[in-house]
Amino acid sequence: MPQVFEFRLPDLGEGLTEAEIVRWLVEVGDVVAIDQPVVEVETAKAMVEVPCPYGGVVTARFGDEGKELPVGAPLLTVAVGSEGLAGSDVRAGAGAVASAVGSGAGSGESGSGSGEAEASGNVLVGYGTGAPVARRRRVRPEEMAAPAAAHVTAAAAASEAVPDAAQGPVAVVSPLVRKLARQHGLDLRQLAGSGPDGLILRADVESAIRALAEGAEAPMPASVPEPASEPTSQPLVAQKAASPAVERIPLRGIRGAVADKLARSRQEIPDATCWVDADATELMAARAAMNSATGPAAGPKVSVLALLARICTAALARFPELNSTVDLEAGEIVRLPEIHLGFAAQTERGLVVPVVRDAQARNAESIGAEIARLTEVARTGRLTPAELTGGTFTLNNYGVFGVDGSTPIINHPEAAMLGVGRIVPKPWVHEGELAVRQVVQLSLTFDHRVCDGGTAGGFLRYVADCVEQPAVLLRML
Known part of the structure; x- marks a missing residue:
C-alpha cells in the first residue's frame, strides 16, 4: 500500500x-x-x-x-x-x-x-x-x-x-511584480506576459494598473431622475467620484526585517556621526591607472567601492575598536579578529547588506570580485542567509543615488558604518591655489560605547588620507 x-x-x-x-x-x-x-x-x-x-x-x-x-x-x-x-x-x-x-x-x-x-x-x-x-x-x-x-x-x-x-504556478519571477499586483488587487493569472515563455514583467503589471485607473477615472454619466408627473427645475448633479482608498502595505519580509534591525539599532546604540570632505582626485587617477594597465600588470577592472573597501580594512587594522560589538548580557565589548565587510546594495526587494568574508585577507582586486559576485546574486534575490549575516563593519555608498551626505544608521549589532557620498568636481584649495578637484564627503556613524570621538576621528581621518593620497596604502601591503 x-x-x-x-x-x-x-x-x-x-x-x-x-x-x-x-x-x-x-x-x-x-x-x-x-x-x-x-x-x-x-x-x-x-x-x-x-x-x-x-x-x-x-x-x-x-x-x-x-x-x-x-x-x-x-x-x-x-x-x-x-x-x-x-x-x-x-x-x-x-x-x-x-x-x-x-x-x-x-x-x-x-x-x-x-x-x-x-x-x-x-x-x-x-x-x-x-x-x-x-x-x-x-x-x-x-x-x-x-x-x-x-x-x-x-x-x-x-x-x-x-x-x-x-492552481499551479504563475509565470512571475520578480517578488516586486507580485507585490505590485497584490497591492492593486490584480490577478496575475489573468495577465499575458510579454517576457520570454510568457513571463509576466513589471511593465505588464503597470500597464494593467493604468488600464484599471483609466477605467476608474472615466467620466460617470449624470444621474437622471425618474420621470415625474410635473416638470422640475432641479439641476442634474454628476456623481462624485469615490475617494482613493488608503494603501496599507504589510511590514513583513525583507522590509520588516530591515525595520526591526534599524529600530533596534536606534533603541540600543548610542550613536554619533562625524564627517569630512576629501579630495578624491588622486584616488580616481590611481584607479584609472590600474584599469588601463597592460601586459603582466593587467587584471580585472577595479571599482571605486573595492578601493574604498580596501581602505576600510586598512583603517580597521589601525583602529580595531570599530571592528567590534557589545555584549549587553556580559557587559563587555567584544573585539573581533576577522573583518567581515558588509556593503549596502539596493535591489528590487529592497536594501540588503551582503557580506565579504575575511576582507582583511583580501586585496582590492579580490574584494572587488567578491562584491561583484554578491551584487549579481543579490539582484536575482538568491542571497543565502549566510551571505547576509555575520558582518562586523558596513560600507554604505549612497553616492550612487546622487547625494552628497547622510547620517547612516548602524547595522546592528555592528559598531560602525562608513557612508560615502558622490564624487563630484568642486572648487578646492590644492597646493595653495584654487582648483577644480574631485571631492567626496565621508560620514562615520559609530557606537559611542566602544570608543570615543578621538578614535572615531582618527579612523575617519586615516580613511580620508588614503583617499587623498592612495600611496599611503603601500605601507599596509
Whole structure:
C-alpha cells in the first residue's frame, strides 16, 4: 500500500521563523524525486528553493502563493507507492527531515528500516544533512502514478474546491511584480506576459494598473431622475467620484526585517556621526591607472567601492575598536579578529547588506570580485542567509543615488558604518591655489560605547588620507 508522508516548512537557519510562498514548482499529481525543489519561498533575508526529502506523487499542497507560513507548518504531502521505494527512498527522506528539517515529521510510518535511516544529502540554504547521498533506484512516473491515484483522489476530495485557474504556478519571477499586483488587487493569472515563455514583467503589471485607473477615472454619466408627473427645475448633479482608498502595505519580509534591525539599532546604540570632505582626485587617477594597465600588470577592472573597501580594512587594522560589538548580557565589548565587510546594495526587494568574508585577507582586486559576485546574486534575490549575516563593519555608498551626505544608521549589532557620498568636481584649495578637484564627503556613524570621538576621528581621518593620497596604502601591503 502507498504511504503518505507530510513535508513541513523546514528551519531555514539564522533564526528565521516564517517564509512567504512565492511560487509553487510542482502541482498536485506531479511525480517528484528526492531532493527535488518543490516550492520557492521568500524569507526576510533571501529567496530560497526548498527541496523535498521524499520521492513520490504530490497528493496535496498547503498554502497559496503569497501566503506566509511559520516554520514547521505543512507544505505538501507525498504518496510513496512501492515497497522498494518506501524502504530506501523514504528512509533517505526521513533522514533528511531528522537532520536538516527537524520539525518535518511524517504523517505515516517510515517502515521497518527506519532505524537505519540515511540522510538524503539534501541542502537547504547552505545547511546540508552532512551525509552522502543515499543510493536509490530510479522510479518511472508511470510506476508511481497508478499506486498513488487513490491518494490523489482522496486529497482532492478532502481539499476545498478551487478553480483550475487558481492552481499551479504563475509565470512571475520578480517578488516586486507580485507585490505590485497584490497591492492593486490584480490577478496575475489573468495577465499575458510579454517576457520570454510568457513571463509576466513589471511593465505588464503597470500597464494593467493604468488600464484599471483609466477605467476608474472615466467620466460617470449624470444621474437622471425618474420621470415625474410635473416638470422640475432641479439641476442634474454628476456623481462624485469615490475617494482613493488608503494603501496599507504589510511590514513583513525583507522590509520588516530591515525595520526591526534599524529600530533596534536606534533603541540600543548610542550613536554619533562625524564627517569630512576629501579630495578624491588622486584616488580616481590611481584607479584609472590600474584599469588601463597592460601586459603582466593587467587584471580585472577595479571599482571605486573595492578601493574604498580596501581602505576600510586598512583603517580597521589601525583602529580595531570599530571592528567590534557589545555584549549587553556580559557587559563587555567584544573585539573581533576577522573583518567581515558588509556593503549596502539596493535591489528590487529592497536594501540588503551582503557580506565579504575575511576582507582583511583580501586585496582590492579580490574584494572587488567578491562584491561583484554578491551584487549579481543579490539582484536575482538568491542571497543565502549566510551571505547576509555575520558582518562586523558596513560600507554604505549612497553616492550612487546622487547625494552628497547622510547620517547612516548602524547595522546592528555592528559598531560602525562608513557612508560615502558622490564624487563630484568642486572648487578646492590644492597646493595653495584654487582648483577644480574631485571631492567626496565621508560620514562615520559609530557606537559611542566602544570608543570615543578621538578614535572615531582618527579612523575617519586615516580613511580620508588614503583617499587623498592612495600611496599611503603601500605601507599596509
